[in-house]
Amino acid sequence: MPTRAFTSGVQTVERALVVDPGQRVPGRAAGFPLRREGPAKLTGAAKYTDDLVFPGAWHGITIRSTEAHAKLVAIELDPDVDWSKVVVATAADIPGDNVVASIKDDQPVLVPVGGVIRHHAEPVALLAAPDKETLRRLKGRIRLVTEPLPPVFDPEQSDHVFAKYEVTTGDLALGFAGADLIVEGTYRVGHQEQLYIENNAMIAVPGDDGGIVIHGSLQCPYYVHKALKRALRLTHVQARVIAEETGGGFGGKEEYPSMIALHASLLALKAKRPVRMIYERHEDISATTKRHPAIVRHRSGVTKDGVLVAQDVEVIMDGGAYCTLSPVVLSRGLLHAGGPYRCPNVRLRACATRTNTPPNGAFRGFGAPQTEFAAEMQLNRIAERLEMSPAELRRRNVYRLNDTTPTGQVLRESVAAEEVLEQALGASHFERIRERTARESAERGGSGTIPPGPLRSGDRRVANGIGLALGWHGAGFTGSGEVYIGSIASVELTADGRIRVLTANTEMGQGTKTVFPQMVAAELGVPSDWVEYAPQDTAEVPDSGPTVASRTVMVVGGLVIRAARRLKAAVEERNPGVPFHEAFRDDAKANGATRIDQKFEAYPGVVFDDATYVGDAYPAYGWAAAVASVEVDLDTAEVTVRDVIAVDDVGKVIHPVLCEGQVEGGTLQAVGYATLEEMKVRDGRYLNDRLATYLIPTAMDAPHIRTILVEAPFSGAPHGAKGVGELPMDVAAPAVIAAIHDATGVWIHDLPATPERILAAMHGDRGAPAA
Amino acid sequence: MPAEPQIDVPRHLFEAYERLAAGPTRPIAGGTDVMVAITGELAPIPERMLDLSRIDALRGIQLEAGSLVLGARTTYTEIRRSALCREHLPVLVEAAATIGAAQIQNRGTLGGNIANASPAGDMLPILLATDAAILVGGQRGEREIPAKDFFIAYRKTALAPDELILHVRFPLPPGREVRFRKVGTRRAQAISKVVMALAWEDFGSTGWQNVRVALGSVAATPIRARKTELILEGARPTPEAADLAAEILVRELNPIDDVRSTADYRRMVSARILHRLLREAGGW
Structure with missing residues (x-):
C-alpha cells in the first residue's frame, strides 16, 4: 500500500480503492467512468480529516465573543486553573499580520486586546489540550472583559459600505414614460446555510523547518496557503496545504477554512505538536459563513404587449461583520439582477454593507440566486398584471443571439435561453396544466357549500399549482477575474510511464477526480483508469485557482485538455507514426518525464472594464429554466413540491450522471431555500443554529426532479463547457413561489415561503382573537 | 477529572x-x-x-381488564409493530410513525417521551385525549397518576425524584374514536408546530360524549382545550358545531412565537385541523 510521509514524520496509510478497472455500468453511464472516490465513500473506507490519526495530536477549540459589538479590554485566565498543562493562544502569538487574507484585510485571525469585536461568534482566543474533556472543563474559565459598543443589525442602517456598484444603459425616464404599466416590488431573502455533510475540520502539523502542514476539509488549497504565509510569516515552501477527502462545500469551505487553518496552526506552533480543530455542527452553523441576506427593489415598465422597456433595480446585501467575498458576491448579484431579458433602459444599483452579524460569504450561486429570485418574481407579477401567460411574457423579452446586456455585452454565441424555456414548457405541459389549476381555483372560490375562512378551508383540502422561472448564470469568474489569477494546470507523463493530472481543484462530491482524468484520457486516447489525479497538495500541484464559480470543468478543464493535447503532440512528434497510447510508455523510458504546464490565457475577444462595469461581464452564460409543481394543504398551508422539470444549458456535458447530479442537487437546495430554510436572527445571533432547528429538505421532502441537459457550446473553451454547479440554484426557488401563487392566489415576496407566511397571506391574522 | x-x-x-x-x-x-x-x-x-435497559419489568404491551398497558421502555418501533396497539388503539401506531427517523424510533421510548415532558412530545396529547394513567413506583410504593395531572409546568412532571415511570394504562371504552394530526416543520424528522389528538364516544342518539381535545406545542405543557371540549360535549359533528368549536379553540389557546412557528399560525392551524377532523368525522 502507498504511504505518505508528512514533515512531522507521522505517516498515514492510504487504502487502495476497491474499483475494478474493467467495471462498467449500464444505462446512461455506459461508456463513462465510475466515480473515482465513490467506492471508498460508499464502503466507509474514505478518510475525512477527522478520520486521520496523528499520534500525540492535541485538540483545539475557539473561544468566541458572546457579544455582537464590543471593545475587548482584557482576556482573563482563571487563576485557580493550572494553565501550564494546556496551550492558550491569543492575537499576541501571531508572528505575521493579524489578518485572514482575503479581498480586504479587515478580518483579524483573533481579536487583539484593545481591538473591536464585531460579531457574537468572533474568535478571540484559542485553547488546546490533550483531550476534549479538559477543553470542555476549561473553556468557561477564560473570561473576556469587554465594553459594549452600539451594534448595527439592519444593513440599510449601516454606514459602512463594503462595495457599491451601478450599471446603467439607455434612458430610464424615457423608458418609464413609454411604459403602459409600471410594476414595483420589494423582495427579501435571508441567510442560507450550506450544510455540507462534513463539518469544517483542520489539522495543523508543525514541521522541523518552522513550517506548517495543513490537512483539511476545504475547497481552495491556495487560499489557505496564502493566508498561512501572511499571518504566520511563512515562505512558500514552509506553508503546505493538503485537501483531504471533503464532504461537501457549496462555497462554505471557500474562505472560512483559512481562518480555521490559522487557528490550528497557532496552537500547533505553540504546543509544538499536531493540533486538531474539528468543528461540531452547532459551532459550524453559528460561526461560519452563510448566503448573504438581500433586499431587492424592482421598478419595471412594460408595454401592454408585454415588452420590457425600463428596469430599475436596487440590491442591498448584508455583508455581516467583515468584507470576506462580499464585493464579488454583490457584483455577480448585480450583473444578474435584471434576469435574462433584453431591456433598452436599465439602471442596476447594488451595495453591500457591514452589520454586527457573522460574516456572510460564498454559497453556490454567489449572489445570483438572491437577485434572480427577485427578477423572476417581478416577471411573474408583471405577467399576472398583464393577464398574460408567464411563458409568453418571457418569449417576448428573453435574450436572443446578438442582444446586448446592460453592461454593453453583445451575446455573440451560446445563447440558449429560448431553447431551455421551450423545452421546459413542453416537457411540463405547462400551459395545459396551468389551465387546469386555474379551473380548479375558480371552482374553489366559486359556489362551494363551505366557503373558506380563517378557521377552515373550503370544499377542497389541497390546491395544486404550477410555476415557471428562467435564469442565467455567468460562466466562470466575473470580469477579469481569470486573467487576474492566471491559473496553471498541468498534465505529466512521469519517468516511470504514468500519466498524471495536476491541479489544485478539489473533489467535494461534484466529480473533479473523475472528470479531469476522463477528459485527459479522451484527448490522449487511453482508458480513464490510466490517468491519475494527483493529490491536492500545494507541495505537488500548481495553483489552478479555487474550486468555485462553476469554473473547474469550464476553465481548469479547458487548461487540462490543452495540456493533454500538447503532451500528446510532444510524444507523437518524438515517435513518428506511433499513436500516443502505444508510444507513451517507451517514450517515458527513453526521454524521462514530460510535464506540460498550461497557463490561462484570456478568452479571445472577451473584454471587461472592472472600473466602469462596461463590457463582457462573463465569457459566456449558462441558461436554465425550471417548472415546479406544488400541492398546498389548504388546512395548514404546508407545501409539497411534487416535481420540478429542470432544463439546463451547460455548454457541453462531460459526464451525464455527474452533471445530472449537479442539477438535481442544486434544484433541491433551491427548493429548501424556497420553502424551508430560514435562519432566524435576533440581536445578531442565529437562533436556530442546530440541525434540530435549521431544517433542510429530507428525502421525504424532495420532489421528483427531471433533468434535461442542453448543449450550446462556448467557443472559448476547447470542450465548450460552461459549468453547471451553480446554474440550477438560480431558478428553482422562484418557480416554486410561482407555483404556490398558482395554487393559492397569494404572492410570497420573502423567502422562504413558510406555511406561516402563506397562511397569513391567505387569511391574515383574522384567526387571532381581538387583543 | x-x-x-x-x-x-x-x-x-x-x-x-x-x-x-x-x-x-x-x-x-x-x-x-x-x-x-x-x-x-x-x-x-x-x-x-x-x-434502565436491563429491567425487563418495564417492557411489554398487554391487554389488561379493558385497558391497553404499555411498559415504559416500549419503543416507538415496538408500538408500530404491535398487533395489540393496531387493533385497540391504532392512533398510537399512527403517532409513533411520525416521530424522528427509524433510528430514533428504535431507541426512543414511551416512558422517556413522558418523563422528558416536552410540550412538543408527540405521544402526549394522545395520553391526555384517552384519559391514560401513568403508573409510577419507588421504594415508597406505587401510584397511578392520571395523564391530565402529570404535566404540571414547562418540562416539569408529577414524578418524584425517587420514582420511575413503570407503565402507561390506556382505558379502552367501547364506542370511542381517537384521531391524531401532527403539523411538523417538514415531512419527516420534524418537531411539531402543532400536534392534536381528538377523542369522543359515540352512542348514536345522545351525541358525542367524553369529548377530549388535546394539543401539544401550543403551551408550556401538553394541554386539553376544555372550553372547546365543553362545546362539543353532547354535540354532533355538524358544520355549525365545527365552526363554533374552531372559534372557541382559537380563543382558548395562547401559544407563543418560537424558533419553529408563530403564535398566530399555531392558533389558526389548531382551529383548522380541529375543523378538518370534525368534518371528516361528520362525513360532510
Whole structure:
C-alpha cells in the first residue's frame, strides 16, 4: 500500500480503492467512468480529516465573543486553573499580520486586546489540550472583559459600505414614460446555510523547518496557503496545504477554512505538536459563513404587449461583520439582477454593507440566486398584471443571439435561453396544466357549500399549482477575474510511464477526480483508469485557482485538455507514426518525464472594464429554466413540491450522471431555500443554529426532479463547457413561489415561503382573537 | 477529572428504587433526549445515571381488564409493530410513525417521551385525549397518576425524584374514536408546530360524549382545550358545531412565537385541523 510521509514524520496509510478497472455500468453511464472516490465513500473506507490519526495530536477549540459589538479590554485566565498543562493562544502569538487574507484585510485571525469585536461568534482566543474533556472543563474559565459598543443589525442602517456598484444603459425616464404599466416590488431573502455533510475540520502539523502542514476539509488549497504565509510569516515552501477527502462545500469551505487553518496552526506552533480543530455542527452553523441576506427593489415598465422597456433595480446585501467575498458576491448579484431579458433602459444599483452579524460569504450561486429570485418574481407579477401567460411574457423579452446586456455585452454565441424555456414548457405541459389549476381555483372560490375562512378551508383540502422561472448564470469568474489569477494546470507523463493530472481543484462530491482524468484520457486516447489525479497538495500541484464559480470543468478543464493535447503532440512528434497510447510508455523510458504546464490565457475577444462595469461581464452564460409543481394543504398551508422539470444549458456535458447530479442537487437546495430554510436572527445571533432547528429538505421532502441537459457550446473553451454547479440554484426557488401563487392566489415576496407566511397571506391574522 | 458519569445498570426494579432513593441520578432509557443534551452541551453531564435497559419489568404491551398497558421502555418501533396497539388503539401506531427517523424510533421510548415532558412530545396529547394513567413506583410504593395531572409546568412532571415511570394504562371504552394530526416543520424528522389528538364516544342518539381535545406545542405543557371540549360535549359533528368549536379553540389557546412557528399560525392551524377532523368525522 502507498504511504505518505508528512514533515512531522507521522505517516498515514492510504487504502487502495476497491474499483475494478474493467467495471462498467449500464444505462446512461455506459461508456463513462465510475466515480473515482465513490467506492471508498460508499464502503466507509474514505478518510475525512477527522478520520486521520496523528499520534500525540492535541485538540483545539475557539473561544468566541458572546457579544455582537464590543471593545475587548482584557482576556482573563482563571487563576485557580493550572494553565501550564494546556496551550492558550491569543492575537499576541501571531508572528505575521493579524489578518485572514482575503479581498480586504479587515478580518483579524483573533481579536487583539484593545481591538473591536464585531460579531457574537468572533474568535478571540484559542485553547488546546490533550483531550476534549479538559477543553470542555476549561473553556468557561477564560473570561473576556469587554465594553459594549452600539451594534448595527439592519444593513440599510449601516454606514459602512463594503462595495457599491451601478450599471446603467439607455434612458430610464424615457423608458418609464413609454411604459403602459409600471410594476414595483420589494423582495427579501435571508441567510442560507450550506450544510455540507462534513463539518469544517483542520489539522495543523508543525514541521522541523518552522513550517506548517495543513490537512483539511476545504475547497481552495491556495487560499489557505496564502493566508498561512501572511499571518504566520511563512515562505512558500514552509506553508503546505493538503485537501483531504471533503464532504461537501457549496462555497462554505471557500474562505472560512483559512481562518480555521490559522487557528490550528497557532496552537500547533505553540504546543509544538499536531493540533486538531474539528468543528461540531452547532459551532459550524453559528460561526461560519452563510448566503448573504438581500433586499431587492424592482421598478419595471412594460408595454401592454408585454415588452420590457425600463428596469430599475436596487440590491442591498448584508455583508455581516467583515468584507470576506462580499464585493464579488454583490457584483455577480448585480450583473444578474435584471434576469435574462433584453431591456433598452436599465439602471442596476447594488451595495453591500457591514452589520454586527457573522460574516456572510460564498454559497453556490454567489449572489445570483438572491437577485434572480427577485427578477423572476417581478416577471411573474408583471405577467399576472398583464393577464398574460408567464411563458409568453418571457418569449417576448428573453435574450436572443446578438442582444446586448446592460453592461454593453453583445451575446455573440451560446445563447440558449429560448431553447431551455421551450423545452421546459413542453416537457411540463405547462400551459395545459396551468389551465387546469386555474379551473380548479375558480371552482374553489366559486359556489362551494363551505366557503373558506380563517378557521377552515373550503370544499377542497389541497390546491395544486404550477410555476415557471428562467435564469442565467455567468460562466466562470466575473470580469477579469481569470486573467487576474492566471491559473496553471498541468498534465505529466512521469519517468516511470504514468500519466498524471495536476491541479489544485478539489473533489467535494461534484466529480473533479473523475472528470479531469476522463477528459485527459479522451484527448490522449487511453482508458480513464490510466490517468491519475494527483493529490491536492500545494507541495505537488500548481495553483489552478479555487474550486468555485462553476469554473473547474469550464476553465481548469479547458487548461487540462490543452495540456493533454500538447503532451500528446510532444510524444507523437518524438515517435513518428506511433499513436500516443502505444508510444507513451517507451517514450517515458527513453526521454524521462514530460510535464506540460498550461497557463490561462484570456478568452479571445472577451473584454471587461472592472472600473466602469462596461463590457463582457462573463465569457459566456449558462441558461436554465425550471417548472415546479406544488400541492398546498389548504388546512395548514404546508407545501409539497411534487416535481420540478429542470432544463439546463451547460455548454457541453462531460459526464451525464455527474452533471445530472449537479442539477438535481442544486434544484433541491433551491427548493429548501424556497420553502424551508430560514435562519432566524435576533440581536445578531442565529437562533436556530442546530440541525434540530435549521431544517433542510429530507428525502421525504424532495420532489421528483427531471433533468434535461442542453448543449450550446462556448467557443472559448476547447470542450465548450460552461459549468453547471451553480446554474440550477438560480431558478428553482422562484418557480416554486410561482407555483404556490398558482395554487393559492397569494404572492410570497420573502423567502422562504413558510406555511406561516402563506397562511397569513391567505387569511391574515383574522384567526387571532381581538387583543 | 472524569467527565463521564457513573452509570448504574440495575437488573431489577428494587435495585433501581434503591439507587434512586440513595441520591440524585438521571434515569436513561433510549437516551434520545439525554444524549443529545450532553453532546450538544445543552445541559450539564449528570454525575450519576441509571441505565434502565436491563429491567425487563418495564417492557411489554398487554391487554389488561379493558385497558391497553404499555411498559415504559416500549419503543416507538415496538408500538408500530404491535398487533395489540393496531387493533385497540391504532392512533398510537399512527403517532409513533411520525416521530424522528427509524433510528430514533428504535431507541426512543414511551416512558422517556413522558418523563422528558416536552410540550412538543408527540405521544402526549394522545395520553391526555384517552384519559391514560401513568403508573409510577419507588421504594415508597406505587401510584397511578392520571395523564391530565402529570404535566404540571414547562418540562416539569408529577414524578418524584425517587420514582420511575413503570407503565402507561390506556382505558379502552367501547364506542370511542381517537384521531391524531401532527403539523411538523417538514415531512419527516420534524418537531411539531402543532400536534392534536381528538377523542369522543359515540352512542348514536345522545351525541358525542367524553369529548377530549388535546394539543401539544401550543403551551408550556401538553394541554386539553376544555372550553372547546365543553362545546362539543353532547354535540354532533355538524358544520355549525365545527365552526363554533374552531372559534372557541382559537380563543382558548395562547401559544407563543418560537424558533419553529408563530403564535398566530399555531392558533389558526389548531382551529383548522380541529375543523378538518370534525368534518371528516361528520362525513360532510
